[in-house]
Structures are given as C-alpha cells and as structure tokens.
Amino acid sequence: MTEKKKVCMLCGKPSDASICDACKANVQGEALGEKKKIEKQVSVVSEVDRDRLTRKRKED
Numbered sequence: 351m352t353e354k355k356k357v358c359m360l361c362g363k364p365s366d367a368s369i370c371d372a373c374k375a376n377v378q379g380e381a382l383g384e385k386k387k388i389e390k391q392v393s394v395v396s397e398v399d400r401d402r403l404t405r406k407r408k409e410d
Contacts, residue, residue, distance in 0.1 A: 357363060358370035360377075369377070 355364065356366060358365040358373055359368050360373040361370060363370055
C-alpha cells in the first residue's frame with residue numbers, strides 16, 4: 351500500500367498538520383485585522399451616538 355501524502359489544506363504544500371504554520375499565521379493575522387476593524391467601527395458609532403445624545407440633552 352502507498353502512504354498518503356499529508357499536505358496543507360490551504361496552500362497544498364507538504365505539512366504534518368492539516369494547515370501549515372505559515373497558513374495558520376496568515377489566517378490568524380487576517381482574523382485579528384478584521385476584529386480590529388469591527389471594533390474601530392463600533393467605537394466610532396458609539397461616539398456618534400454619544401454626541402447625538404449630548405446634543406439632544408442640551409436642546410431639552
């Protein structure tokens with residue numbers, strides 16, 4: 351019987367793990383970048399909401 355080659359599921363290079371270390375690092379980096387982008391958007395929205403609430407209170 352022939353032994354099946356193990357390769358990375360993302361890049362196809364030989365790897366003992368299902369995802370090689372380089373691809374794993376890339377995926378984690380992309381995820382962290384997306385998380386920071388979302389957190390920044392939430393922060394900006396909450397600042398806008400806070401400013402609107404402050405203005406509304408001053409008008410009342």
